[in-house]
Amino acid sequence: MNYELLLREHSLKATPQRVGILSLMQTSGHLDVEELFTEIKKQFSTISLATLYKNINAMMEKGLLTEIKIPNQKSKYEIAKAPHIHLLCQECNEFIDLKLDIGCLVDEAAKESHYRLKESSIVLSGVCEKCQAK
Amino acid sequence: MNYELLLREHSLKATPQRVGILSLMQTSGHLDVEELFTEIKKQFSTISLATLYKNINAMMEKGLLTEIKIPNQKSKYEIAKAPHIHLLCQECNEFIDLKLDIGCLVDEAAKESHYRLKESSIVLSGVCEKCQAK
DNA sequence: TTACTAGAAGATAATTATTATCCTTTAAAC
DNA sequence: GTTTAAAGGATAATAATTATCTTCTAGTAA
Incomplete structure (x- = not known):
């Protein structure tokens, strides 16, 4: 994935920090701010938390990232993609995507x-x- | 609705403040912390924000209240009830409950x-x- | 390539949201 | 009524997020 291009296409400057954030999100899937900060510091030891927040917000505004609000958990972020649902394991905190057709639910609700x-x-x-096996 | 009884049944002391919070939630449906504080102060002018937070948390722990996390909005609270879904209008911020059978979605996901x-x-x-009509 | 400029980075202060502490008061049980 | 564990209120402390300001750099165009 060419994150430089992706960023420019969304009118955002392709800074190394932003590319780092996006590639981290790509490999890790779902991270909260704290986890993201811990990880990104491994690549950019002097990165500021403010920079991270500003970039998360900028990329959300441009539709590159999505915030997932989760009951009893901190918000996580993911690279924006086709609609899907999320599953959370209340015991081990595993958090996964599930591609599932929700069209019928949405139609019904509408x-x-x-x-x-x-x-x-x-x-x-x-x-x-x-x-469950435990 | 007898909130005194409801509170005691959940091992919580039935204080006037708690009864006030519950009856507000009942009439208003969905409120965030700030809205709730504004409203409850009309009944208890000296109530502390700390008391409000403590009561929200206590009532959530006992299963009397539920927190609803909403994309791009502050969390709202509601009196716990049978599973249902929520609809948000992105223009006027109307926020409503919808009773809808989600059994098939959940079964599919499981x-x-x-x-x-x-x-x-x-x-x-x-x-x-x-x-839409506007 | 170089120079220019808008936007981004980093450091830090400020703000906002939430929780903890401590002392006073009160609901509930006897 | 008395007793006591729990709750209220005031405020301090902490955590989370945003704003400010100066320096730096990506992107653009000569």
Whole structure:
């Protein structure tokens, strides 16, 4: 993935810090601010927390990153992608994406409410397979 | 609704402040901390913000209140009730409950992931009927 | 390539949100 | 009524986020 290009396409300067943040998000999937700061400091030891916040916000405004708000957890961030849902294991805190067609749910909700629906934020919580085995 | 009884049943002392918070939540539906503080001060002019926070947390621990985390908004609270989904109008900020059977979504997710699912947090955002008409 | 400029980085202060502490008061049980 | 654990209120402390300001650099165009 060419993050320099991606950033420029979204009218953001392609700084090394931003590229680092994006590639971290790509490999790690879901990180909160603190985790992201810990990781990014390994590449840019002098990076400021303010820079991290500013970049997260800038990239969210441009639609490159998405914030995921999770019950009883800190917000996590992910690279924006096609709509999907999230699963959280309440025991080991595993947090995964699940591609699932939510069209029927959204249609039903739109029909009942007469809302024109555009975005969805779905987090289901429970116990993952491994933790069930314990 | 007898909030004194409800509180005692959940091993919480039935203080006037708590009863006030619950009845406010009942009438208003969804409030954030700031809104709740503004409202509750009309009944208890000297109530401390710390008291409000402590009570919200105590009532959440006992399962009387639920926190709803919403993209791009402050968390709101509601009286705990049967699972349902939330709709947010991105224009007028209307925020409503919708009773909708999500069993099939949850079943599907459980089947795909092998999670044993227990909780759901679903917020759909878009434009309400009134704002569409504008 | 060099020079220019808007925007970004980094350091830090300021603000906001939330929690902890401590002392006083009160709900609930006897 | 008395007793006591728990709650209220005031405030301090902490955590999370944003604002400010100066220096630096990516991107642009001569």
